[in-house]
Amino acid sequence: MLESADLAAITLTIRLAGLTTLLLLIIGTPVAWWLARTRSPLKSVVGAVVTLPLVLPPAVLGFYLLVLLGPEGPVGRLTEAVGLGLLPFTFPGLVVASTIYSMPFVVQPIEQAFAGIGEQPLEAAATLGASPVDAFFSVALPLAKPGFITAAVLGFAHTVGEFGVVLMIGGNIPGKTQVLSMAIYNHVEAMEYAHAHWLAGGMLCFSFLVLLVLYARGWNRRQ
Amino acid sequence: MTIEARFELAFPGFSLCLDVRLPGRGVTALFGPSGCGKTTVLRCMAGLTRAARGRLLVNDQIWQDEGHFLPTHQRPLGYVFQEANLFAHLSVRQNLDYGRRRVPQGDRPAAFDHIVELLDIAHLLERRPAGLSGGERQRVAIARALLTSPRLLLMDEPLAALDAARKSEFLPYLERLHDELEIPVIYVSHASDEVARLADHLVVLDAGKVVASGALGEILARLDLPIRLGEDVGVVLDAVVVERDQAWHLARVKFAGGTLWVRDCGHHTGHSLRVRILARDVSIALDKVDGTSVLNCLPASVAQLADEIHPALALVRLDIGGSPLVARITRRSAARLGLAPGMSVWAQIKAVAVIG
Numbered sequence: 032m033l034e035s036a037d038l039a040a041i042t043l044t045i046r047l048a049g050l051t052t053l054l055l056l057i058i059g060t061p062v063a064w065w066l067a068r069t070r071s072p073l074k075s076v077v078g079a080v081v082t083l084p085l086v087l088p089p090a091v092l093g094f095y096l097l098v099l100l101g102p103e104g105p106v107g108r109l110t111e112a113v114g115l116g117l118l119p120f121t122f123p124g125l126v127v128a129s130t131i132y133s134m135p136f137v138v139q140p141i142e143q144a145f146a147g148i149g150e151q152p153l154e155a156a157a158t159l160g161a162s163p164v165d166a167f168f169s170v171a172l173p174l175a176k177p178g179f180i181t182a183a184v185l186g187f188a189h190t191v192g193e194f195g196v197v198l199m200i201g202g203n204i205p206g207k208t209q210v211l212s213m214a215i216y217n218h219v220e221a222m223e224y225a226h227a228h229w230l231a232g233g234m235l236c237f238s239f240l241v242l243l244v245l246y247a248r249g250w251n252r253r254q
Numbered sequence: 255m256t257i258e259a260r261f262e263l264a265f266p267g268f269s270l271c272l273d274v275r276l277p278g279r280g281v282t283a284l285f286g287p288s289g290c291g292k293t294t295v296l297r298c299m300a301g302l303t304r305a306a307r308g309r310l311l312v313n314d315q316i317w318q319d320e321g322h323f324l325p326t327h328q329r330p331l332g333y334v335f336q337e338a339n340l341f342a343h344l345s346v347r348q349n350l351d352y353g354r355r356r357v358p359q360g361d362r363p364a365a366f367d368h369i370v371e372l373l374d375i376a377h378l379l380e381r382r383p384a385g386l387s388g389g390e391r392q393r394v395a396i397a398r399a400l401l402t403s404p405r406l407l408l409m410d411e412p413l414a415a416l417d418a419a420r421k422s423e424f425l426p427y428l429e430r431l432h433d434e435l436e437i438p439v440i441y442v443s444h445a446s447d448e449v450a451r452l453a454d455h456l457v458v459l460d461a462g463k464v465v466a467s468g469a470l471g472e473i474l475a476r477l478d479l480p481i482r483l484g485e486d487v488g489v490v491l492d493a494v495v496v497e498r499d500q501a502w503h504l505a506r507v508k509f510a511g512g513t514l515w516v517r518d519c520g521h522h523t524g525h526s527l528r529v530r531i532l533a534r535d536v537s538i539a540l541d542k543v544d545g546t547s548v549l550n551c552l553p554a555s556v557a558q559l560a561d562e563i564h565p566a567l568a569l570v571r572l573d574i575g576g577s578p579l580v581a582r583i584t585r586r587s588a589a590r591l592g593l594a595p596g597m598s599v600w601a602q603i604k605a606v607a608v609i610g
Contacts, residue, residue: 151339154302157326158333159353159402165327169352173343 033229039206040214040230047122047210048190051129055137055186056179058130063138064167067145085135093199096128100200120202125210128200129190137186144178145171181245188241192234255279257312257406257438261298261305270294270305270462276455278313281432281439283453283470285446291462292442293336296408299440300333301326312406312438327356332399334409338391340383346394347379353402366401372434373397373427389420393427400431407439413448428452429610433526450490450530451610475578477560477569487569487580488532490609495525504549511575515549516606528609533569535605536581540591542600550603554579556593561585572601579603 033041066078084092099106100118107117118124148171156166172179194212201208203217211230218227255278263270270291276282284292297303299310301317301324310318317324332353340349354366370376373393383391392412399407412428413421425448432439432452443449449456449470456473458465466473474489493507498518505518507529514529521527542551554572562569568588572579579601593599 151335151337152341155335155339155341157302158300158331159398160327160356162327170341
């Protein structure tokens, strides 16, 4: 059935996806809030940059990240200078890459949820004595909750499924940077189809369940 | 106790220039056609829209002035929006608590039970806003605003989203508030019946400018700018029931200038109400006529004459012991009777409508 290397890949993937999702919810919320409400001309630029990973081939994204984070890249020099060492082929490197790669899947649902709330509930909150920060936490966040759930689910699932970026930036080091999709690829390369089936079938079930939960929630709300 | 408001504001295609002094008690109606800037004035007062140049004093507190702008959440006001604008994620009770909890303890005299009872929402407290009717939502919104113990209540067409039947159900609640509230209320409306029933003071706006501002009775009786509340020129008088004639189903009501017989609407003696008398229902006689079906004949003096829109007609402003009345007669009649300011005449009032 599952080898210890497979189990390691599964735990690594869950850790990676969980951490990435958490980071994205923290970083993505202010970005989404700004995008949903600003009238600045910079909005289209920032919006395009955030959406870029959606259309860019993962290999391209991975390649540039490798260059940027590598020993010759500006970010790589910086991380070395501050004593963090080099990020490529490490777990933190994977987290950085995944965060960028999954960004649009988290930012967009939250942005849409914020935009859907509109100005009115926030104005009502202000007339009831809530400061802008207070209104954000007591009105905007709870009203945008469905958007946050969608964002978290999509961000997690998308990170679990990535391949190209991981290959470029993380390599395929068992127990360190070898994620689930890598493990499947290795099994197929080695003609171990039974092993590949276990992992691939598991992924299929996982993805299906995620979407089922997501749609059931939406269906419940409409009832 | 006054409110001083001065706002200057320009959007593309619209400019607002307002400078008014409003009474610090009672209901002031901001009245005018759609797009005249009523809601903008209200939003400026709340600080939701920032007028480029403005000054706002509410009972000696400066809310806005040159270089000073109190943000909305620091202004002790209540705002009732056109759409109730309740928080969908909170129950009715939590909606009511939202504002109340954010008021400093010491400034919290508003009695929860009293306001809940006044607006008749006790049975809705555990419900969600999505499950309420339009009228119920609006009542919750008003209670929510009142529970912050505001010093000024701003209402932006609170009945606009309701249909006619719901509206007539809802108006009595507003009238009750009108009788009970100690604080000034600014009420935006383009519906004449609401203004006639609720307002004490009237500010008429047109294209971002104040056309007239004054006590309701005064403004309605002005002949230079006949304000048509609905279909016709007319006045509104505050009156008290003094006598009921059970046999004929009539009630005698006393206003500042005399008494009138009206249809008995079941109000007991001592009840305050408003009556509305349209100019077309008032005719003028030089002598007291006895053989007439008209119940209400009052001695009056001619105050002013003015032309009506149609060249055959004239408007006559009468003074009945200090209360104004407007009559619409033909110019030919005016000439035949030789009407002139200062003349003593009899006003024959064919119809008096009790409006609450």
